[in-house]
Amino acid sequence: GAVVSQHPSWVICKSGTSVKIECRSLDFQATTMFWYRQFPKQSLMLMATSNEGSKATYEQGVEKDKFLINHASLTLSTLTVTSAHPEDSSFYICSASSGSDLGTDTQYFGPGTRLTVL
Amino acid sequence: KQEVTQIPAALSVPEGENLVLNCSFTDSAIYNLQWFRQDPGKGLTSLLLIQSSQREQTSGRLNASLDKSSGRSTLYIAASQPGDSATYLCAVTRGALSRLTFGEGTQLTVNP
Numbered sequence: 001g002a003v004v005s006q007h008p009s010w011v012i013c014k015s016g017t018s019v020k021i022e023c024r025s026l027d028f029q030a031t032t033m034f035w036y037r038q039f040p041k042q043s044l045m046l047m048a049t050s051n052e053g054s055k056a057t058y059e060q061g062v063e064k065d066k067f068l069i070n071h072a073s074l075t076l077s078t079l080t081v082t083s084a085h086p087e088d089s090s091f092y093i094c095s096a097s098s099g100s101d102l103g104t105d106t107q108y109f110g111p112g113t114r115l116t117v118l
Numbered sequence: 119k120q121e122v123t124q125i126p127a128a129l130s131v132p133e134g135e136n137l138v139l140n141c142s143f144t145d146s147a148i149y150n151l152q153w154f155r156q157d158p159g160k161g162l163t164s165l166l167l168i169q170s171s172q173r174e175q176t177s178g179r180l181n182a183s184l185d186k187s188s189g190r191s192t193l194y195i196a197a198s199q200p201g202d203s204a205t206y207l208c209a210v211t212r213g214a215l216s217r218l219t220f221g222e223g224t225q226l227t228v229n230p
Contacts, residue, residue, distance in 0.1 A: 043220040093161055111161040
């Protein structure tokens with residue numbers, strides 16, 4: 001099956017610094033990538049949808065200037081958390097879709113990145 | 119706005135028991151529904167995907183059904199094992215390449 005990787009798997013940073021998280025589709029071209037956030041004991045909430053070569057579409061309540069998303073190629077999307085604060089501490093998960101997997105448009109999920117802001 | 123609810127929030131059963139997890143959604147205009155498994159601190163593993171035109175899907179000891187008109191899906195796990203312990207999430211999507219809307223999950227514990 002299709003594989004999606006994320007790097008790093010976990011990161012600890014100081015308040016006020018920026019952190020970049022990478023999401024890669026390893027064996028397929030991802031026309032669309034999604035970024036989700038999951039707080040402890042809660043479900044996944046979509047933050048933004050990105051299509052290769054175009055600006056990301058953010059969900060209501062998600063600050064686009066704080067969570068910068070770049071989908072520069074068909075295999076890589078990055079999420080940069082700028083000026084991180086402790087309340088940004090969460091589990092960030094990306095998913096990728098080629099839009100052509102037997103017509104099911106299946107989203108393949110990465111393993112997630114645990115961000116802790118001190 | 120689509121809302122997805124999963125019942126129960128947590129479930130503890132002895133090994134070998136058959137069990138059913140429930141998922142309901144408020145907007146029946148879905149494209150497909152997926153069941154995922156999530157182990158603590160890990161990403162998601164897709165278990166079963168049911169297209170809106172389908173009634174059920176099976177994979178090994180897992181069987182998922184979909185009743186789109188009533189906005190319900192069930193995940194049936196036969197002969198549960200301790201290795202089945204995880205959080206099970208259901209999610210629906212409205213269209214091709216559309217966002218997934220997740221339920222809050224059912225945390226399953228299977229006791230040896």
